[in-house]
Amino acid sequence: MSQYTEIVENGLWKQNPGVVQLLGLCPTLAVTTSVVNGASLGLATALVMAAANGAVSPVRKFVPAEIRVPVFILVIAALVTVIDLAIHGFAEPLHKVLGIFIPLIVVNCIVLARVESFAAKNTPAPAMLDGFMMGLGLTFVLSILGGIRELIGKGTLLSGIDLAFGPAFKPWVLTVIPDYHGFLLAILPPGAFLGLACLIAFRNWAGNRATKPVQPSGSLKPTL
């Protein structure tokens, strides 16, 4: 059971793909202009990662090492296309929102990275959990970064939630700062870099703080 706890901890905090592994920076920087954008892409990525890890893990023994990368990419691309087609066919409103983002998941290196480093060496159940938790960790980072940029850039939170979950959610849109004229830098790409830098700095600070008391206060210099 402790293996699963470790997987959860790794995905959400210790090895968080967004602020520790720094994988999947393309969507992290590109789509996090609002909470809803970030969370939607994060959840879609989590699903794809769970599916990809779950699909690769059972066949890992049949794949020779030389061709594992092409096979993994084939599996990931096929799964993403299947999910894309299924959403388009059976959940048209969702496809309108996520449609542009889903094909982007194929080129997201975090999916291939987890397939290669975890699913190719572990049994299906932990592999799927790892994929999902890594995706969830990414979702948190994308949502927080989206929240920061949306708040500073537009003065709102959760704008566009009615598009993702239906018109009933319209009242959920919060105008935190009324009569705000917007701070464009936060919405533009530099805002993504600055916001992400702050998040990484926070993660490092919090991580160091948590480990400090454990370390002996002797002459040993802390390793980087």
Place this chain on the structure above:
Amino acid sequence: MWRQLFWRTPCLTSLDSFLKLSMPETIIKHASKTAITLIAFALVFTTLLAYVFNITKAPIEKSEAAARMALFSQIVPSSMHNNDMLKDSINIAPNDLLGNKQTSIANIARIDNAPAAVILEATAHDGYSGDIKLLIAIKYDGKISGVRVLTHKETPGLGDYIDIAKGNWIKLFDGESLTKTSDANWNVKKDNGQFDYMAGATITPRAVVKAVHKALQYFETNKDSLFAEKETS
């Protein structure tokens, strides 16, 4: 010394290991096993894709038609037509003013057989990334009834405010016409025109403004033939 140098050269090292491996039966066995595995995976997943494509084809077409009709009713309100616009259509040959490289479809709105408006498909090729496909509804009197973006590949969260789902920018065109706005003003404000845009994404709205302008010119020059053709269809 030369030998030592060569020994350290990576390409020779790999050549050496290649020679070690080059007993024919080993190589053929290994390569064919690898190739067969790759082919097997490709076959299995191609089959899966073909299967999913087949079962989702009908629902996708259905939902696209429904979405199209919903889009039509956004730009041509039900008070402006009482015919089935999806079926009442003519084909337009490819031309530069509409930017279409293939035959496009124009849907016609009528009230009791009298033409009320036409919905043109137009394509802007000079967007930030890829083509921007537009639906432009022009009333009989030459005024724009509404414009909507059909498909685009503009940057999510940046250039995508041309989409009605992300902003009301596209409604700037409502009620515009060639007579109301002079040719020089058919530009974004950055190019001394009258159309607003969001800083950071100028290329996208510029392309859309141009495309709408050209579509109006197309409508103006082809108005008679459009309406003549409509009467016979």
